[in-house]
Amino acid sequence: MYKANDNSEISSLQNQFTAYLSKSIKRRKIQYLISMNKIYIYETDIDNYQNYLSVQTDYIQHINDSDMLERALIIIKEKERYILLAHVIEGKTFSEIAIELHMGYKGVAAAYYRALKKLRKIIGGYENEF
């Protein structure tokens, strides 16, 4: 058990340390996933270089894009991912999602655009690298 529940000073310190550690871990995890994503993409390109010559370019682009998108979706928060997928794939409106998640309309819209921005940042990071 890494979180103490009583209100003593010691518990408060332990909870602060837990919060500090959790935040640090999450940040490091995101950095790690982004760096692994970069390595994965470039290694795949080199390893499959011979195969690429015989396959159509659009198809390869599609595979890489969807793969990058999948990995980017793993990185963003669960709620943002849910809102994004519900709106884009299931075609739900912001109002419907807001009722479902007990959030305001503006809250859902903000989370949706924030998720899009994050995805663009993660995916776009590789394209602008060279």
Add this chain to the structure above:
Amino acid sequence: MNFKELLLQAKERKPFAIAEIFNMYQPLLLKESIIEGSLDKDLYQELCIIFLRCIELFRV
């Protein structure tokens, strides 16, 4: 020994204190090291390093 004392000992790099706190937080580290349903050992190692740095940097 309470958590504060344990943390102070760990900051002085006492192995038993570090091990004690590590045992407390290992489930969290393992949980965060799981990617797509499998344990990523490299990530786990990175998170362990972060854990040790957090002990050093956390102000008591």
